[in-house]
Structures are given as C-alpha cells and as structure tokens.
Amino acid sequence: MTENFLVRCNRDSVAAEVVDGEAIILNLETGAYYSLDQAGARIWQLLEHGLDTPAIAARVAEEYDAPAEAVASDVDALVADLLAEQLVIVDPAPVSEPSSMPSDTRTGAPRAYAPPALKKYTEMADMLALDPPLPGLKDLEWKRPTNE
Amino acid sequence: MEAPDERVTCVIPVHNGGRYLRQAIDSVLAQNMKDVVVLVIDDGSTDDSVAIACSYPDRVHCLSQARGGPAVARNHGARSAETPYLAFLDQDDWWAPDKLARQLGHFARRPDLDVSIGHVQSVWADEQGTREADQPRSGIVPGFIPGTMLVRASAFARMGGFDNRLWYVDGLDWFARALDHNLAFEILPDVLLFHRVHADNLSRRGGESRSEALQVLRAALARRRQGLPIAADNTRDT
Numbered sequence: 001m002t003e004n005f006l007v008r009c010n011r012d013s014v015a016a017e018v019v020d021g022e023a024i025i026l027n028l029e030t031g032a033y034y035s036l037d038q039a040g041a042r043i044w045q046l047l048e049h050g051l052d053t054p055a056i057a058a059r060v061a062e063e064y065d066a067p068a069e070a071v072a073s074d075v076d077a078l079v080a081d082l083l084a085e086q087l088v089i090v091d092p093a094p095v096s097e098p099s100s101m102p103s104d105t106r107t108g109a110p111r112a113y114a115p116p117a118l119k120k121y122t123e124m125a126d127m128l129a130l131d132p133p134l135p136g137l138k139d140l141e142w143k144r145p146t147n148e
Numbered sequence: 149m150e151a152p153d154e155r156v157t158c159v160i161p162v163h164n165g166g167r168y169l170r171q172a173i174d175s176v177l178a179q180n181m182k183d184v185v186v187l188v189i190d191d192g193s194t195d196d197s198v199a200i201a202c203s204y205p206d207r208v209h210c211l212s213q214a215r216g217g218p219a220v221a222r223n224h225g226a227r228s229a230e231t232p233y234l235a236f237l238d239q240d241d242w243w244a245p246d247k248l249a250r251q252l253g254h255f256a257r258r259p260d261l262d263v264s265i266g267h268v269q270s271v272w273a274d275e276q277g278t279r280e281a282d283q284p285r286s287g288i289v290p291g292f293i294p295g296t297m298l299v300r301a302s303a304f305a306r307m308g309g310f311d312n313r314l315w316y317v318d319g320l321d322w323f324a325r326a327l328d329h330n331l332a333f334e335i336l337p338d339v340l341l342f343h344r345v346h347a348d349n350l351s352r353r354g355g356e357s358r359s360e361a362l363q364v365l366r367a368a369l370a371r372r373r374q375g376l377p378i379a380a381d382n383t384r385d386t
Contacts, residue, residue: 015358017366024362024369033365124368126335127323128361129289130268130343 006052007079007088009044014087018045025087031125034087036078039064039071040116043078047088053079066113074115081118154252156184156233156298159225161218162201163191165239168344169200173208175242181249184235187228189213189221197239219310219318222294226301226309234301236294240344243295247340251298254334262303262331265296266340288339293319295341303331316357317364324368 009016016025023041025034036044039060046056057072064071082088158176162169169188176186186208188201192215201210213224218238226234233252237243251264268291294310307326310318326333 015362017359017362019366022366024366026358026362026365028358035369121369124320124324124365126290127292127320130270130291130293 006050006091007047007083008050008091009048010086010089016044016048016087026128027085027087028128029086030122031128032085032120032122033124033128034085034121035119036116038111038116039066039074039113040078040118043075043116047079047082060113064111064113070115071113078116078118085118085120152256153232154181154183154255155231156181156235156248156252157187157225157229157231158184158235158237159187159189159222159229160237160239161189161191161221161225162193162197162239163215163218163221164193164195164197166193166196166200168240169197171242172237172239173201173204175245176237177204177207178245179243179248180246181252184248185209185231187211187225189225191215191218191221216312217315219314220312222318223309223312226304229301232301233298234304235298237341238293238295238343240346241295242342242344244338244340244342247296248298250336250338250340254336255298255300258332258334260332261300261334263297263299263326264334264336265291265298266336266338267291268293268296268341268343269339270343270345272345290335291341292323293341293343294322295343307331314360314364317360320361321364321367324364325371328368328371 013029014025014027016023018041021037021041023034023036023044025036025044027033042060042063043056046059051059053075054072057075058068060066060075061068061071079088083090160169160172160176165172173186173188176184184207186204188197188208188210190198190201190210190212192213198210198212201208211224211228213221216224222236225236233255235248247266251266254264255261267288269288307322307329309322311321314321
C-alpha cells in the first residue's frame, strides 16, 4: 500500500549530491554515508525536489517503463529506509506544489529498472567527526567580543 | 648507541590569523621536547600575522606564498622541512604541552609506525558559544585533522601530501588516502589538540565544505571499487 505522506530531505543534518547518476548522502550527525544509484538516485533527487511518494513512484515508473505497483512499493521501502537513517524527515508542513521538475538527465537508451538499494558506509565515521562541519549550526549567532 | 633523530618541523599555515597565532606558536615552543622548529607559511595575509611570526627570536621561521589555501601552504611547509618528522597546526588551535613527547614515545617503540594522531577537544571561543556546547560531536572526538598528526616525513612523501585543490577537507582526504595506502596508523586516546571554534572559522563549515566532503567520499568510494576492500552494510538486505 502506498501511504500518501510528504517527506523531505533532512537538510540540517544531511549533505548530499547527485553526480553521474549516483547520490552520495552524508549524515553529519553520525558520520555515516550512503550511496544510491540509478532509480534510487532519481528517487532521492525527486525527494529533494519536494514530490510526495506517489508522485515520485509514478514518475520513476514512467521514466524506467517499469510496473507502477512494483515501483510504488520500492519507493515506500526506500523512504522507510531513509527515514530510519534520518536522511529524510516527515514534513509537518508540506509546501505547495514544486515549481519546476528536475529533468531526467540520463542519456541514451533507457536503463533497466532495478529496485533501489541504499548502501551504507560507516568506516569513515571517526574521520568525519570534526571535519567537515558539525550539523545544525546555521542559526548560531555569535556575539563578537566588544572589549578587544 | 646513537640516539634516534627525533627532530620535528611543525607547519602552521596562516591567513589573517593574527588574533590567535601567538597562542598556536607558543604551544609548539612550550612542548616538553625541544627539538622542534615552527615553519609559519603565510598564505597571503594582510594583517599582522607575518609580524607576529617574525617576532620570535629563534625556532620560528616564516615563508610567504600567494593565497593558495591551507593545503597548498601545508605542502609548501612540508617540502621546505628538513626533519624526519612532520607535524601541522592550524592558526586558531593549540597543542597539549606533551603532544610531541607522547607521540614520539610511540614512534620509538614502533619502528613500523607511519602516522600518529590523537583526540581533539573543541573549544568554543566566544561567549555565545556555550549555546552549542551540547552538540553531539563537539566534545572530545578522534582527531583526523592535520593538527593532531605526527608523521614520518618519508611516509608523508610517499603519500604525496595534501590535495592542493581542497580548501576545507584536505585532512579528511589525506587520511582516507592514507588508510587506502595501508599507512601504519595509531590513534592515541589522549587529547593532543585544542580546536577553537569561533565565528570566523564557523562560516567555513557551510555549504562549500560539505560539498568538498562529498567529493572526497565519492573519490574514496571510487578507489575502493577499483579493487580495495570496501566496508559496506546494506541496510535493506541485512
């Protein structure tokens, strides 16, 4: 069953980029990082753009020419994984319709659809403890010392 | 028997870092092993950083370069050093007084050791900083940054230094490559470095540094996919 709720990327605690059809997602809280390729990367891209899960499933099914029900079930499973890893959060106040759709940047013949698999890597967590940034600091306002 | 050569060069890149530079240099000169020289690499400063570095009578040398970023400056210093050990320190940070002695003790016991690092205590410099003191990762953490490193110069040369293209996470990249190259590592439990977080260096923790970190992770994954063992756990299939 497809549950119609909106999740959004956890931007305070996550850094992510999609390059060459692969999404690399870094959880700044834990230092774990993740990869998603092919349909998974596309789903991440559409999540970043603010689409809800049924809209994502419909779009991916169309782009990959894959069975809609199977894709919908895969999208729900992936979103559950992303929620469990706190890479996305349930949006308490969904925004209105997204302005423009990110285009499907794949070129050449359509690739075969494969269910997305979120791969998790934790071996660099210690290395990421200090550099890059601590999460959630964007609203930190510093008061400059006045006595210098 | 001849005593081992334990001379250390500490490279401090500085860009308009006059505010805290003296504390950084002093923490090196105050080490309880004295065979250490400081090499300040001025990275295009327009403040009093160079004057501060030049004010020390001995054991502190200063070289200048056009603005190239901390990785370029660290590599500049490493190339100019003539000691068997290299260490690094950032302009805002300072060392624990026995940092080098502790690490050299481990090198003496382990001839195979290439790199020693320790832990880091973040220090929030301004009064408002306490607001974020309970950040989950602002306590004592493993110090995979240049400031805790003590590395054999031969191992550093073998690795090829820091990636000159990186401005924010050259340390992360270096350690990721070092592990892939099987450099012999040791992480001491001791706090060897105090890392000052303040308004100016906090701003560098924004979008660009995150983007660089993702580049480094992507490169590390690519290297491993080319044949090195990869430690992944698949959250769906397990």
